[in-house]
């Protein structure tokens with residue numbers, strides 16, 4: 001993310017920025033603290049639950065770091081200053097919820113299903129919120145990039161419209177809609193999910209051929225990531241419609257033209273990620289890698305037309321993109337050309353002085369794991385003149401030709417590919433703190449985490465990488481049926497019609513009652529320097545009324561307007577207890593809140609998170 005308007009602030013030296021960030025508190029996601037030398041499999045296994053709880057911590061209303069976010073609203077990050085990401089973005093939320101839908105489908109975690117239902121209900125409402133991009137009446141408001149945590153419009157200046165949001169949201173919802181159909185809930189798919197999806201598909205069909213801001217919110221033009229996401233949305237939107245007895249004729253008329261346009265980003269050597277604009281950049285941008293992993297189809301071959309991860313064009317692009325960062329980041333110095341490096345957004349990036357990001361480095365790995373799956377499914381690798389330099393970089397004697405999976409060359413190529421992909425994950429492992437907290441960026445010279453803390457998208461990018469590495473595959477979206485390119489590309493549009501989606505009456509799905517709840521205490525308590533706020537109460541988890549054993553709350557989200565102290569404990573469902581907040585001075589003296597004692601009963605339900613919100617008395 002997130003916008004050049006911040007650039008003036010960012011000209012401060014990095015050390016100043018770091019000192020402006022509040023210190024991390026006890027409120028970082030809990031989990032094992034990891035030895036950085038742990039082998040990759042061990043590290044991934046431990047980082048997976050940390051990443052999932054890192055996402056859910058930012059989800060309203062009960063996430064540990066989501067105080068102030070309404071039900072179903074996912075924050076980009078709990079960071080409120082330097083930078084302020086305390087908003088919900090349509091794109092980030094959609095990408096993250098696509099990840100959570102796939103997690104739900106692969107694990108059967110019914111807590112996740114309840115969160116998914118909340119997300120969809122919130123999106124139905126957000127679609128109707130008039131905003132500076134427009135309203136629902138002609139669809140224009142659907143491309144508003146971000147909203148307040150309460151779900152109201154953000155009215156400040158911003159890079160708008162952003163036309164990837166509706167496409168990505170429909171993809172996330174369709175993934176869940178397919179699960180509903182496959183599990184006997186076709187009515188919910190038809191009556192709750194489809195009306196939201198339909199608006200987004202209509203939007204894409206109408207506006208795909210107009211410029212807008214890219215995923216980094218900086219360039220007003222045409223963005224490869226946006227076009228690829230739009231193409232996918234209309235292809236799978238059409239078949240999803242058919243599966244519930246609906247149609248999407250605008251999908252059918254526009255998808256081939258979007259596919260035609262998609263080819264125009266290829267310059268013969270790599271993908272120029274921003275066109276129809278003049279950025280003065282090379283165009284090598286992780287935009288393209290992200291497009292490839294989010295349009296990966298496990299049933300497709302190595303199709304160049306849809307830029308599948310294993311396609312010759314996408315492999316050539318991988319090399320062009322990742323090589324562009326080899327010489328610009330000090331932490332990449334001395335790494336051999338055959339090995340993985342830290343990857344940023346694009347070479348010319350100046351945001352926070354331009355650094356590698358977790359989600360872009362993980363993308364470089366994920367594309368290759370997905371490609372490996374596609375080669376293994378196809379039973380062969382074909383090296384073309386387009387992909388030859390990619391292969392030669394990781395396997396010096398690579399030559400053009402087709403290598404069947406029974407050949408020793410195939411074994412050597414896939415082994416080199418896996419090692420190379422693992423190298424990107426190892427870089428992320430190296431620069432992830434022992435707590436597992438994933439910020440937005442890591443410093444190009446020191447590797448220290450930078451910019452927004454606990455970036456929701458960083459955690460999701462870890463989960464999609466791990467799923468790809470473990471061959472836990474997302475559903476097909478029909479890429480194999482969408483590889484014919486029209487002989488002539490035309491500028492086109494299909495005017496949509498838009499209707500508010502109002503049905504959010506989810507069936508009561510069977511779910512697993514949880515035995516332990518993560519309970520978050522939020523208290524607004526104005527304090528001065530040297531003071532700390534604690535919670536203490538009648539149960540052992542809260543120190544059995546002993547101030548010495550009280551739970552210290554965190555203040556890293558404290559602002560003058562919202563003087564929040566917060567923290568979490570794990571408590572058995574159904575536990576009834578009394579509690580109070582207290583304040584400790586730097587000399588250790590204790591001030592209790594006034595009477596009476598507060599009381600709470602931990603709910604017994606299928607939800608893993610609960611929260612209380614109080615004002616200091």
Ligand SMILES: *[C@@H]1O[C@H](CO)[C@@H](O)[C@H](O)[C@H]1NC(C)=O
Pocket residue numbers: 208209210211221222257260261276489490491492
């Ligand atoms: C619209 O589509 C035409 C045909 O593919 C393409 O040449 C043009 O660049 C597109 N413009 C935008 C803004 O998408």
Ligand SMILES: *[C@@H]1O[C@H](CO)[C@@H](O)[C@H](O)[C@H]1NC(C)=O
Pocket residue numbers: 158159160161210211212213220
């Ligand atoms: C970006 O481009 C669109 C045209 O597609 C235009 O409506 C919008 O005003 C532009 N935004 C800015 C900030 O220039």
Ligand SMILES: *[C@@H]1O[C@H](CO)[C@@H](O)[C@H](O)[C@H]1NC(C)=O
Pocket residue numbers: 538545578595596597
């Ligand atoms: C609050 O709880 C404590 C511990 O049980 C008790 O001693 C105290 O009297 C209670 N306060 C009130 C006002 O009931």
